[in-house]
Amino acid sequence: MSESRNVWVFVEQQDGCIANVSLELLSKARELAGQLGGRVGALLLGHGVADLTSDVIGQGADEALLVDHPELAVYRTLPYARVAIDLVKEREPYIVLFGATPIGRDLAPRVASACWAGLTADCTGLQIGDFERGGVTYPDLLYQIRPAFGGNVIATIVNPEMHPQMATVREGVMHVSAPDVARHGDVVRISPKFHSNDMALQVLERVMREPTCNLRSASVIVSGGAGVGSRENFQLIRELAAAMGGEVGASRAAVDAGYVSQEHQVGQTGTTVRPRLYVACGISGAVQHRAGMDQSSKIIAINSDPNAPIFQIAHYRIVGDLTEVIPMLIRALQDNARG
Ligand code: FAD
Numbered sequence: 001m002s003e004s005r006n007v008w009v010f011v012e013q014q015d016g017c018i019a020n021v022s023l024e025l026l027s028k029a030r031e032l033a034g035q036l037g038g039r040v041g042a043l044l045l046g047h048g049v050a051d052l053t054s055d056v057i058g059q060g061a062d063e064a065l066l067v068d069h070p071e072l073a074v075y076r077t078l079p080y081a082r083v084a085i086d087l088v089k090e091r092e093p094y095i096v097l098f099g100a101t102p103i104g105r106d107l108a109p110r111v112a113s114a115c116w117a118g119l120t121a122d123c124t125g126l127q128i129g130d131f132e133r134g135g136v137t138y139p140d141l142l143y144q145i146r147p148a149f150g151g152n153v154i155a156t157i158v159n160p161e162m163h164p165q166m167a168t169v170r171e172g173v174m175h176v177s178a179p180d181v182a183r184h185g186d187v188v189r190i191s192p193k194f195h196s197n198d199m200a201l202q203v204l205e206r207v208m209r210e211p212t213c214n215l216r217s218a219s220v221i222v223s224g225g226a227g228v229g230s231r232e233n234f235q236l237i238r239e240l241a242a243a244m245g246g247e248v249g250a251s252r253a254a255v256d257a258g259y260v261s262q263e264h265q266v267g268q269t270g271t272t273v274r275p276r277l278y279v280a281c282g283i284s285g286a287v288q289h290r291a292g293m294d295q296s297s298k299i300i301a302i303n304s305d306p307n308a309p310i311f312q313i314a315h316y317r318i319v320g321d322l323t324e325v326i327p328m329l330i331r332a333l334q335d336n337a338r339g
Pocket of ligand 1 (some may be wrong): 289
């Protein structure tokens, strides 16, 4: 088991742009390393990414472990896994964190499995604490906190023996601290040692699609649920969002019913949002939906059922049929805008 108390973050970047979740994790790693008395390491892989070392150091890393190589220009499982596994085995960090993104979810299990370490996926909270079992106390473990059993319990998972302790963490649940451009840190350049079969897969072409909505940075979100009733009625949600200058969100039931595409889904398996205002229309307020929006500053709920659970967390409650309430709201907003 490692003696180090260092906390590493796999810094995900594409085309020289660092993923938000990596910035969130660096901020969290800073806090955890402070409690442990360890250092924050940023594992930065790519090609032509040396400039990003100052960003990761400004965000909280003490050490940027830079692996810059043409074969790492675009994410591929085998070469990235080779580099990450070799570094983790050689330097034995205490904790390694990845974003719960498609790349993080692909890479983290390979690293964990190769290092015989545990891995908790999709964490929504991380803390340091002691754990006792059979009269033995394991001090300063990573509490890996996540919803389990369909979101009906919040589980705290620990890994007392097989280190490093590893977790993937959902995007949007940790706060990003303000970067400190004056912060100093070490840049450690590392030359990767690939095996010939690491290059089995060649990328011939990349096709990028621009996202059609940006829920994460929206300050107003109007979301529709199964109570909207039909794809046609979902136009009301779009109109209200437009009248309020906001983005369109949805519950999973609305997505499953085909009212709107999945990138609009808010919740445990959708996007985690923190707008100034969240308007929930025809959404019951299941725990899995609330997990993605209960950090909103203000919540308005429109629901025909006065006992709908969403009303327990709403700051403003409108009991009524949304097909009547939403047109009234839109008219009121338009009248207001006309003065
Ligand atoms: P319902 O629960 O069917 O609620 C519809 C609401 O509309 C009711 O409250 C009803 O009173 C109201 N209503 C009906 N007609 C009207 C009307 N005319 N006017 C006003 N109100 C009306 N869900 C998510 O949203 N996001 C997730 O990320 C997510 N992840 C999940 C992950 C797992 C592992 C599991 C098991 C479930 C997940 N779910 C998620 C699903 C979740 O459990 C609920 O099933 C879902 O959130 C319900 O969506 P809803 O509130 O739109 O539908």
